[in-house]
Amino acid sequence: MLTFRKLSWAASLCGLVLLALGLCRAQSSGGAAEDPAKAALLKLPLLLGTDWYPEQWPETRWDEDLRLMEAAHIRVVRITEFAWSRMEPSEGQYSFDWLDRVIAKAAQYHIAVVLGTPTATPPAWLTQKYPETLRVLDTGQRDTHGNRAQGSVTSAVYLRFCRDIAERMAERYGHNANVLGWQIDNEYGYANISYDDTTRQQFQDWLKAKYKTLDNLNARWTTAYWSETYDNWSEIPLPIGGHNPGLLLDWDRFITAAWDAYQRVQIDVIRQHVDPKQFITGNLMGFFEGQDYFVLSAPLTMASWDNYVGTGHMRVDSIGMTHDVVRGYKRQNFWVIETQPGAVNWAPVNNFLNKGEVRAVAWQDVGHGADEVGYWQWRSALNGQEEYHGTLIGPDGTPVPLYDEVAQLGRDFETVGTTLQGTTPVSQVALLYSYDSRWAIDHQKHTVNYDSMALLTSYYHALRRLSQSVDVVSPYAPLDGYKVVVAPSLNVLPEDLAQHLLAYVRNGGHLVLGPRSGMKDEFNALLPQRQPGYLVEPLGGRVEQYYALEKDVPVTGIFGNGTGMIWAEQLSARAADTEVLMQYGKSNGWLDGQPGVITRKVGKGRITYIGTIFDDKTMAIAAQWIAQESGVTPALGPVPDGIEVCPRSGGGKQFFILINWAEETRHVTLPHAMKFLLAGSQGDSLDLAPYGVEVLLDAK
Ligand code: GLA
Numbered sequence: 001m002l003t004f005r006k007l008s009w010a011a012s013l014c015g016l017v018l019l020a021l022g023l024c025r026a027q028s029s030g031g032a033a034e035d036p037a038k039a040a041l042l043k044l045p046l047l048l049g050t051d052w053y054p055e056q057w058p059e060t061r062w063d064e065d066l067r068l069m070e071a072a073h074i075r076v077v078r079i080t081e082f083a084w085s086r087m088e089p090s091e092g093q094y095s096f097d098w099l100d101r102v103i104a105k106a107a108q109y110h111i112a113v114v115l116g117t118p119t120a121t122p123p124a125w126l127t128q129k130y131p132e133t134l135r136v137l138d139t140g141q142r143d144t145h146g147n148r149a150q151g152s153v154t155s156a157v158y159l160r161f162c163r164d165i166a167e168r169m170a171e172r173y174g175h176n177a178n179v180l181g182w183q184i185d186n187e188y189g190y191a192n193i194s195y196d197d198t199t200r201q202q203f204q205d206w207l208k209a210k211y212k213t214l215d216n217l218n219a220r221w222t223t224a225y226w227s228e229t230y231d232n233w234s235e236i237p238l239p240i241g242g243h244n245p246g247l248l249l250d251w252d253r254f255i256t257a258a259w260d261a262y263q264r265v266q267i268d269v270i271r272q273h274v275d276p277k278q279f280i281t282g283n284l285m286g287f288f289e290g291q292d293y294f295v296l297s298a299p300l301t302m303a304s305w306d307n308y309v310g311t312g313h314m315r316v317d318s319i320g321m322t323h324d325v326v327r328g329y330k331r332q333n334f335w336v337i338e339t340q341p342g343a344v345n346w347a348p349v350n351n352f353l354n355k356g357e358v359r360a361v362a363w364q365d366v367g368h369g370a371d372e373v374g375y376w377q378w379r380s381a382l383n384g385q386e387e388y389h390g391t392l393i394g395p396d397g398t399p400v401p402l403y404d405e406v407a408q409l410g411r412d413f414e415t416v417g418t419t420l421q422g423t424t425p426v427s428q429v430a431l432l433y434s435y436d437s438r439w440a441i442d443h444q445k446h447t448v449n450y451d452s453m454a455l456l457t458s459y460y461h462a463l464r465r466l467s468q469s470v471d472v473v474s475p476y477a478p479l480d481g482y483k484v485v486v487a488p489s490l491n492v493l494p495e496d497l498a499q500h501l502l503a504y505v506r507n508g509g510h511l512v513l514g515p516r517s518g519m520k521d522e523f524n525a526l527l528p529q530r531q532p533g534y535l536v537e538p539l540g541g542r543v544e545q546y547y548a549l550e551k552d553v554p555v556t557g558i559f560g561n562g563t564g565m566i567w568a569e570q571l572s573a574r575a576a577d578t579e580v581l582m583q584y585g586k587s588n589g590w591l592d593g594q595p596g597v598i599t600r601k602v603g604k605g606r607i608t609y610i611g612t613i614f615d616d617k618t619m620a621i622a623a624q625w626i627a628q629e630s631g632v633t634p635a636l637g638p639v640p641d642g643i644e645v646c647p648r649s650g651g652g653k654q655f656f657i658l659i660n661w662a663e664e665t666r667h668v669t670l671p672h673a674m675k676f677l678l679a680g681s682q683g684d685s686l687d688l689a690p691y692g693v694e695v696l697l698d699a700k
Pocket residue numbers: none
């Protein structure tokens with residue numbers, strides 16, 4: 001064990017040092033390796049990180065911070081994402097000497113650096129002198145200085161300053177051997193876009209580029225309705241509150257496009273100046289609905305996200321599913337570039353995670369494809385908005401109780417970090433996540449109780465228990481490798497997407513559609529067909545009528561006697577070989593005795609349509625049927641309740657990370673003997689204490 005540990009420590013250190021010396025060469029295998037930044041990432045072992053703000057402390061303190069970090073096996077710090085006023089104290093006057101020394105000093109402690117561009121926090125001189133760089137709220141009021149995200153991403157003046165500071169940083173550190181990569185801005189758009197005339201003009205221009213003619217726009221949005229017809233592009237408003245659904249969906253997409261243009265100004269200028277091995281990322285907010293993260297991830301080297309539990313304790317499924325969508329944004333591993341050291345300061349109740357929970361949460365990150373876990377933050381500033389947030393050291397500069405648990409995680413990572421390098425979760429099941437559909441439903445919910453994310457989670461929960469790994473991907477992602485593809489509320493289903501899904505089905509895949517699917521085109525207009533639109537014909541059935549439910553309806557059939565909740569669609573089976581799997585019981589009269597779930601073989605595959613939202617028990621049985629019908633099997637095999645299995649594989653090796661979320665010790669029996677990498681032993685069964693973790697290598 002000792003030997004193994006030492007070896008892995010040496011190998012991982014070596015990996016970092018090689019990278020730091022710029023000696024890594026792009027691997028020639030695989031598409032990802034053609035990108036030098038991706039190749040460099042693949043060569044990194046698992047990394048433990050933290051977010052550090054040296055500009056908030058006297059320089060005499062830096063050594064002690066770094067010494068304590070190194071002692072906790074922290075190998076990477078993210079810095080500077082809020083340090084604009086320190087780097088450019090007045091217009092055009094730059095101060096980087098201090099940062100030169102921070103980066104050099106970190107290297108002395110074997111800690112690499114990720115540089116954040118500071119554009120979420122413009123300096124006061126900038127917003128004072130150029131007030132148009134401050135965003136305008138939808139109330140018409142202009143934002144003020146002193147919080148963050150007050151800059152307007154549609155302001156050309158603001159973009160000029162953002163580009164400039166990013167360029168200065170890139171010129172100076174783009175070839176610094178201790179800089180691994182870059183983070184653009186911070187949590188794009190959690191305070192959204194500016195409602196000013198510039199934005200309105202850009203929205204109109206964006207629409208003009210998309211629709212070409214006003215006749216086309218008027219037709220797609222059906223503006224004959226309520227005298228909305230536009231005779232001039234300049235008449236088109238920014239929506240405040242409810243609005244035309246076509247305009248609203250385009251407004252959502254425009255916001256994404258505006259943020260994308262904003263980030264690309266920085267990405268482009270950084271790429272011009274830096275070593276191609278330095279990566280570029282952005283700290284996304286998981287399932288944040290404000291922008292389409294498939295679009296925003298495209299120009300990044302990798303996605304990363306900020307994983308916070310908030311009030312309460314670990315939500316295994318919803319956080320697991322969030323990891324899986326972040327992996328899905330670029331269909332590759334990612335970083336958890338921020339996570340919670342015990343407690344946050346912004347939730348309704350900022351309780352502390354239990355002893356052991358922080359480490360287990362980090363192992364779930366890794367189990368779902370994270371290659372770095374970074375604690376926000378190292379130490380609280382003595383003043384500032386987040387004084388109460390969790391940290392790794394206290395206001396006195398010495399470790400808090402959690403520090404030792406994080407240091408243990410650091411030792412874990414050093415034990416297995418090099419071995420897991422280059423591995424990723426592989427799944428038989430894909431859930432489709434569509435921003436268009438989520439936005440379209442949220443703009444016209446029809447019942448306040450319809451929550452498309454809750455429905456996604458309910459499918460995720462049921463299917464992950466059976467398969468032990470699920471991908472969450474864009475509906476337009478390549479689907480060939482999946483045994484089943486599930487789209488719980490694919491409301492916006494234009495013809496090209498229907499063809500893409502149908503090709504998957506004809507080729508042998510099983511497509512499962514949930515309620516509200518196939519209702520809208522890409523302009524958020526009703527399709528002139530019944531649901532599921534272009535898939536009615538192959539399904540051999542359709543939605544005759546949908547009903548928002550005031551009370552549950554009974555459903556019965558091959559999934560047993562269950563309950564339909566919130567939404568129910570009265571289906572019909574119109575082809576001779578379309579089977580009815582479930583029917584509604586006595587309800588509103590319309591639904592009584594009518595089909596609620598239908599399925600049909602199509603080509604080498606199958607389409608199933610589920611018209612309601614099941615209770616958990618029925619959902620579990622439906623998932624069993626889906627898995628069986630599609631040939632989905634558990635990655636490892638049956639495990640007791642509360643044990644999460646996270647498979648990662650690659651390079652001919654198969655690993656399983658096991659985490660015990662139950663409150664009691666669990667005994668897990670394996671299909672055959674495996675190596676236990678953390679314990680340094682092996683066997684065909686193991687006990688895991690609450691929050692216990694083991695990394696299994698399946699040598700078979
Ligand atoms: C009101 C309005 C109509 C229509 C209906 C819908 O009566 O006058 O235009 O919006 O509500 O219920």
